[in-house]
Amino acid sequence: MYVRIVTFALADLSPEAYTAHAEQIADAFTCWPGLLTKVWLADPADNTYGGVYFFESRDAAQASRGTAVFAGLLDSPHFEDLSIREFDVLDGPTAVTAGRLQAGGELGALADGALGVQFGRDGRAADDVRNDVTCP
Numbered sequence: 001m002y003v004r005i006v007t008f009a010l011a012d013l014s015p016e017a018y019t020a021h022a023e024q025i026a027d028a029f030t031c032w033p034g035l036l037t038k039v040w041l042a043d044p045a046d047n048t049y050g051g052v053y054f055f056e057s058r059d060a061a062q063a064s065r066g067t068a069v070f071a072g073l074l075d076s077p078h079f080e081d082l083s084i085r086e087f088d089v090l091d092g093p094t095a096v097t098a099g100r101l102q103a104g105g106e107l108g109a110l111a112d113g114a115l116g117v118q119f120g121r122d123g124r125a126a127d128d129v130r131n132d133v134t135c136p
Contacts, residue, residue, distance in 0.1 A: 001089040002058045007041070007050035008079040015044045018078070028069045034060020050083075061086055 010018055022040055029038050034056040041050045055061040064070055073079065 001036070001091065001094070002055040002061050002086065003089055004053040004055065004061055004084065004086045005050070006053070006073070006082070006084050007048055008082045009047045010049060011078050011080045013078040015042070015049075018049060025069065028067075032060075032064045032067060032069075035064060058086075058088070 013021075019042070026038075026040075029035060036054040036056060038054075039052045041048070041052065043049070053061070053064075055064070074082070
């Protein structure tokens, strides 16, 4: 497994407008081969936003850099102080502790060094959600 952590500050964009935009483009991430899940981050008090991405592999993370969504992140005038960091995962201890990874009970748990079933906003499994999205 491989993890990417992205953070940025909003510039000339309200938190509400950003949240609406994030909800609008969230389905596009289901098209990224090898992306296991993305957790969206928000700290309005500090004007820090971003995401934590869990990939099957470093190669999958690298491939995602060629997508229009990733290019939009880099090119957006509304994102300042952009930070993109990537990490290998220590599989042994992660397998012990990651079972607690939940967001309202909808993310599922990490098991055997890989993420288990992931759920979309409407509670359907990600594979079902992915079938509703047209990927380029």
